[in-house]
Amino acid sequence: MATSRTKPTTTPKMSLKAVRAFLNALDKAHPDARSELIYHNHFELLVSVVLSAQATDVSVNKATRALYEKAPDPASMAALGEDGIAHYIRTIGLWRSKAHNVALLCQQLLEKHNGHVPNNREALEALPGVGRKTANVVLNIAFDQPTMAVDTHIFRLGNRTGLAPGKTVRAVEDALIARIPKEMLRPAHHWLILHGRYVCKARTPECWRCPVTEWCLYKEKNKIPPKSKTTP
Known part of the structure; x- marks a missing residue:
């Protein structure tokens, strides 16, 4: 769930x-x-979101399956240490720095939060490897808070469709929170990610099968699906 570098449209x-x-x-x-991340508790969710930076959910799920069997909580993960964690996540991008951050994160959870994932933004963002987007995901999913984590898909959708145009990730986040009805904010985070991931794709948006094309203000809609290649 990498931070987007996509240029906003007009x-x-x-x-x-x-x-x-x-x-x-x-x-x-x-x-x-x-x-689409696979986790069984708040701790595993937090670690998975940290690992998902500049990596796909699929790659994270493949790596964490064995990791969580070995270490499903901060104490057992801390016992693995940085090298032990790295052994399980070598297939994920930036695995060295992520292993370092997760090891430190576990130590801080044990020392400052009795092994529990904190439910407030300030405490979450103080943890190694946790930025605003990661905190928003955890607050939304684990603690039912109406936050909006803007990843590359949501940043693109906010600008492309006219839902919440903004030049920066934070500008799009603020616009979405201001413009989306509060009761829809929590699920909207997932609706938008899935729509951007599977329909409103970066290079070739599949507008011909889009359920929201009626309201989308994108001018360059692809209304006709590409011809399928057939073997003669």
């Missing part, structure tokens, strides 16, 4: 009435939307 801002209709349509398209 798409006009969607009306608030359209925002609600846009999100209602995404709700119907993704009624059971949830994180």
Whole structure:
């Protein structure tokens, strides 16, 4: 879930009435939307989100399957140490620095939070490897808080569709929080990620099968699917 470097477009801002209709349509398209990271407790969620920076959820899930069997809590993970953690996550990008951060993160959870994942932004962002986006994901999923974690997909959608245009990740986050009805904020995080990941793709948005094209203000819609290649 890497921070986006996508340049924002000049798409006009969607009306608030359209925002609600846009999100209602995404709700119907993704009624059971949830994180695609695999975890069993708040600690595993936190570690997985830290590891997912500049990596896919699929790659993180493959690496953490064995890691969490060995170390499902801060004490057992800390016992592995940096080298032990690194052994399990070598297939993930930036694995050396991530192993270092996760080892320190576990120590701090034990020393400052009795081994529990804190439920407030300040404490979360004080942990090694945890920035605003990671904190937003944990607060949203683990603690039911109406936060909006802006990853590369949501940054692209906010600008491309007119849902919440902004030149920076924080500007898009603030715009989404201001423009999305509060009761829709928590699930909207998942609706938008899944829509950006599987339909409104970076290079070739699949507008021909998009459930929200009626409200999307993107001017260069791909209305016709590419021809399938057939073997003669």
